[in-house]
Amino acid sequence: MNQQVIIFSDLDGTLLNHKNFSFEEILFFFKKISKKTIIIFNTSKTFSEVKKICSDYSLHNPFIVENGSAVFIPKKLKLILSKKLESQDEYYKLVLGSNLDDLIKFTNLRKCYRFISKCSFLHKMNTKKLKESTGLSNSILMNSTKRDFSLPFLWNGTKDLILEFSSFVQNYNFKILKGGRFYHLIGNVDKGKAMKEILGIYSNTFDKNFISISLGDSPNDVAMLEISDYSGIVKPFSNKKLKLKKNKNVFYSTIIAPKGWEQVLKMMPPIKKIN
Numbered sequence: 001m002n003q004q005v006i007i008f009s010d011l012d013g014t015l016l017n018h019k020n021f022s023f024e025e026i027l028f029f030f031k032k033i034s035k036k037t038i039i040i041f042n043t044s045k046t047f048s049e050v051k052k053i054c055s056d057y058s059l060h061n062p063f064i065v066e067n068g069s070a071v072f073i074p075k076k077l078k079l080i081l082s083k084k085l086e087s088q089d090e091y092y093k094l095v096l097g098s099n100l101d102d103l104i105k106f107t108n109l110r111k112c113y114r115f116i117s118k119c120s121f122l123h124k125m126n127t128k129k130l131k132e133s134t135g136l137s138n139s140i141l142m143n144s145t146k147r148d149f150s151l152p153f154l155w156n157g158t159k160d161l162i163l164e165f166s167s168f169v170q171n172y173n174f175k176i177l178k179g180g181r182f183y184h185l186i187g188n189v190d191k192g193k194a195m196k197e198i199l200g201i202y203s204n205t206f207d208k209n210f211i212s213i214s215l216g217d218s219p220n221d222v223a224m225l226e227i228s229d230y231s232g233i234v235k236p237f238s239n240k241k242l243k244l245k246k247n248k249n250v251f252y253s254t255i256i257a258p259k260g261w262e263q264v265l266k267m268m269p270p271i272k273k274i275n
C-alpha cells in the first residue's frame with residue numbers, strides 16, 4: 001500500500017522562533033517537506049492567526065486551533081466527513097471543545113464565585129488595564145484576547161486555590177491550562193484527541209498507509225507526542241526537557257526553533273526516505 005506521511009506540528013517554539021515568530025531560516029526545507037508530506041498545524045493559536053499563516057505560505061491543509069478545541073478542514077479538499085459539520089469561511093469546522101458562551105455561563109455560576117472572584121478575565125478588561133497587566137502591544141493583545149474556545153485570565157489567588165479550582169472545573173468537563181502569562185479556562189480537549197480526528201478522516205478518505213509524525217516543545221504537546229508513530233521534540237527555549245512515556249521513535253533536537261524543527265525531522269527514517 002502507498003505510504004503517506006502526515007506531520008502534526010505545534011507552532012510557537014516548535015516551528016516558529018520564540019522571539020521573532022518566524023521560520024524564514026528553514027523556509028527552503030519547509031517548502032520541500034510540505035510538497036512531500038501533509039503538514040497540519042496543531043497549536044494554541046486561534047483560527048484567524050493560523051488561517052493567516054497558512055495563506056502566507058500557501059498551505060491548504062486542515063489545521064487544529066486552541067489546544068485541540070477545533071479542527072478546520074478546507075472545503076476544497078473534499079475529504080470524507082462522517083458527520084455534518086458547521087461552516088466557517090472556506091472551511092468546515094469540527095468543534096471538540098467548549099464555546100465561549102458555555103465557558104462564560106460557567107463562570108457566572110454561584111458555586112464558582114470563590115474561584116472566579118480571584119480571576120481577572122481578559123475579556124472583561126479594558127485596553128488600558130490589559131496593557132498595564134500584560135505589558136503586551138496592541139497587535140499581540142488583539143490576537144491573544146480574541147479566542148473562540150477559551151477564556152484567558154490572570155490569577156490573583158493562592159497556589160492551593162488554583163489547584164482546587166482546576167479539579168473543580170473537571171466536574172463540568174472543562175480544564176485549566178497554564179500558558180506563559182495567563183491561565184486558560186478551556187473545554188476538556190487536548191492536541192492528541194484532535195490529531196486522532198484528522199487521522200481518522202484521512203484514513204476514511206484514502207486507501208493509503210498513513211505514518212504520523214508529531215512535533216512539539218512543551219507540556220501541551222505531550223498528548224499528541226505520545227500517540228504518533230514518530231515524535232520529535234524541539235529543544236525548548238526554557239530548557240525544561242520534555243519527558244514522554246513512550247520511548248520508541250522519539251527524537252530530540254539539540255537546537256531551538258526554527259532550526260530545531262528541521263534538525264529533528266531529518267533524524268526520522270520516514271523523512272530521510274523522502275528528503
Ligand SMILES: [Mg+2]
Nearest residue numbers: 010012013217
Ligand atoms: Mg510550543
